[in-house]
Amino acid sequence: MAATERGALLAAALALPGVTAAPGAAAQGAPDAAFVQFKYLDYRDWQPGGRRMRVDNPGFYAVKPLSDTLAIEGSIVYDGMSGASPLYFNALSGASGEGVRDYRTAGDVKLTKWFDRFAIGAGAAYSHERDYISRAGTLELRTWTEDRNRTYAFAFSGAADRIHTESGAAERERKYVLDFLAGVTQAVNETLIVQSNLTYSRGHGYFDDPYKLFDRRPDRRRVLAWLTRANQHFPERNGTLKVAYRYLDDSFGADSHMVEAVWHQALPGGWSVTPSLRYLTQKAAWFFRGPPIGSGLRPGEPYTADARLSAFGAFTPGIVVARDFGDGWVADVKVEFYRQKASWRAGGGGTEGLLPFSARWIQVGVGRSF
């Protein structure tokens, strides 16, 4: 039967004058339109005992196509921090700076050029704090199969940081970090896309926290992160389930597992509601020592009491309400609540004596495409 000639009808249709197929919804190229976005993040955290930290964080992001195959994007973020740096132990009350006031300004810019079967990107980033300056450069390569159902990504970044505190705790210290990423994204079927990224980070130099008592960390760190994500769309529900899992292997020993589930529900009128839940469980760094401060401290050996490197579990429930106004304007409000507790560590073994740490952030954003 002649019908076995595969795709013959489509080939014949495309031979008609003026009949062309679209390049496909997943065409790779510069974005159609320029897009400018402003977000304001209001962050607060607290612990039992009334300690407070507050960050006000306005940020801009913009992307502009320079041609069909060339785009430039960049962002500027400003953090204004006030309040005390979080302390995790009752025993330490009052030992660290009350009324800390600091700021951070960070910006980055990236140029991406698309070719038929690959795209390359080059970027630079700069971050400035009173006591910490970071400069970084990034190179990216993405390449995809002819049907555009699979994309491979490779990226490399190098950062050079300078740490210098007025107190003299850190004097012209340096830190150098190289990051490598290899990833694959696959369209599994019409409604499912999965991505798996492997990143490897190796750094050397000053990793201490100059504001923490006795803090002394190894001068080398290797972190391997494996992140796998899947987005499944449900057309009959106008909804999308997004799940993620990340495993982190850290030479400091603060290995962690992270799982996240997000449900994006599209609603009439351009509205959408997106509840989410994230859970992280991590081990303590091998040189972490629990309270009281200084216990287990041996001269010349690494030591930290930084609760970031303790053993805990953390949940983040959150919700985003967004609206696409249909005329180029988009707006969204995000509220997330974060809580860290030693007893939430999977399988137990959380750091004893750790006070629960809570944070919440509200992020308001508006964007406009031109």
Next chain:
Amino acid sequence: MVPPLRTLAALLAVALTAGCAAYAPPQPWEKQYLALPAMQFDADRLDVKNVQHVYYSKEGAAGGYGVGGGGCGCN
């Protein structure tokens, strides 16, 4: 394991199983759902930056979501 973790693990397992069950990469004209903004990874760059920055400053290590961006004191 705490109950919410069990729920999350189950959701992940369901999604991955569903994926394995139906490997049928779409044709160019079948990408209407994959093109949805909600189906993109890291579509909202500023949101990703903000949220990763928060986790970077409160948890042991970070990674997986790309490279670069510059370090910070974040203590």
Next chain:
Amino acid sequence: MRVRVPFRAMAAEHEIVVDHDDARAARTAIDAAIAEVHRIEAKFSRYRDDSVTSAIARAAGGAPLAVDEETHALLDYAATCHALSDGAFDITSGVLRRAWDFRRRPPRLPSAAEIDALRPLIGWQRVARDGRTVRLPVPGMELDFGGIGKEYAADRAAGLLVAHGVRHALVNLGGDLRAIGSQADGRPWRIGIRPPRPGPGAPAAVALVDIADAALATSGDYERFLEVDGVRYSHLLDARTGWPVRHWRSMSVVAPVAVAAGSCATIAMLLCGGAPAFLRAQGAAWLGIDAAGAVHGTLDPGAR
């Protein structure tokens, strides 16, 4: 914003929907697209004396008639459809209308003799063509672009919209649709497929199909049919027998371009039980409703 322009051509109701920041630019693009639909109708309508179709029919039995490249391209396409359908799809079969009068009241089935009398006028393989000319060998033969022209017009109209800078549009020519991109907010265009047997209790749509940068065409016994002794005879006639096909009530096909979706749907109707294999070979996504009302196919009918 959304600009929506309904219009009438080819004896049917059509509509073009465009999402665009600039309403005037959208309107200019739509006007150009509508003009293109009218041009194709004027050129290929068998109801107009000045059309190419009428000129070819008038020259039947006479000397070869020189035709332009566009007409040749459509004839090439018709030849492919004929070959892929083993002759069931044949643009010379329009003469069967003389026996099958779907407007006649009370309805009546033609006799075998009436069909047989038309057979000498049917047969694509007898149409003589060279690079520039076409000739129908027997007086009374005619060509009917009805099975191709509307979808071709939808694709051409879409091409014009794109040339005018339109990124989000839906061209709906009497239920055969071609989508350009998605809707402006990124959601695909959601198309309802009407039930072939509407009436009280029947849903407004038997299925909802989402498309972006794709075309959806439906063929079926929707409007033009004869009902005799409780049996519905559709206007879809197998050129080889001269009789309507009854395996499918309707067939909807998603393909990259409307002309492929439309002829896939029509040929699938004509191939009856051979439709799934044919559609698989053509790489088309489909949804068919069989004579018992059951839904088949690869399109997810659940999007609702």
